Amino acid sequence: xxRGRSAAxxxxxxxxxxxxxxxxxxxxxxxxxxxxxHERLRLALVSALAVNESLSFNELKELxxxxxxxxxxxxxxxxxxxxxxVRKRFDGRMPRTEFELTRQGREALGRYLDHMExxxxxxxxx
Numbered sequence: 001x002x003r004g005r006s007a008a009x010x011x012x013x014x015x016x017x018x019x020x021x022x023x024x025x026x027x028x029x030x031x032x033x034x035x036x037x038h039e040r041l042r043l044a045l046v047s048a049l050a051v052n053e054s055l056s057f058n059e060l061k062e063l064x065x066x067x068x069x070x071x072x073x074x075x076x077x078x079x080x081x082x083x084x085x086v087r088k089r090f091d092g093r094m095p096r097t098e099f100e101l102t103r104q105g106r107e108a109l110g111r112y113l114d115h116m117e118x119x120x121x122x123x124x125x126x
Contacts, residue, residue, distance in 0.1 A: 060099060
């Protein structure tokens with residue numbers, strides 16, 4: 001084991017060069033994949049909101065094929081991160097929950113997509 005190098009530096013030294021070019025290399029500024037968005041249902045949720053001004057809970061549930069509980073848990077995580085805004089109101093006597101992508105969420109999705117595109121280009125040898 002080499003002395004004077006951290007475990008992360010040793011891992012990066014063993015990392016293939018193509019991957020280093022995508023992740024930021026050995027300069028300590030590696031691009032981190034946003035694990036909050038990377039989860040399948042959360043990625044689908046922010047993607048759906050990126051192309052719609054807003055969606056109701058029921059619209060998202062149907063679109064994503066999610067259960068009430070599953071959608072609630074994932075939406076709460078995105079709301080806590082500031083990626084989505086949740087608005088609750090009544091439509092007559094019926095409660096209605098609306099979701100909207102925030103500016104912070106749109107920027108996070110853009111960074112995530114840029115990172116994935118760079119990975120794809122690297123994997124294809126472009």
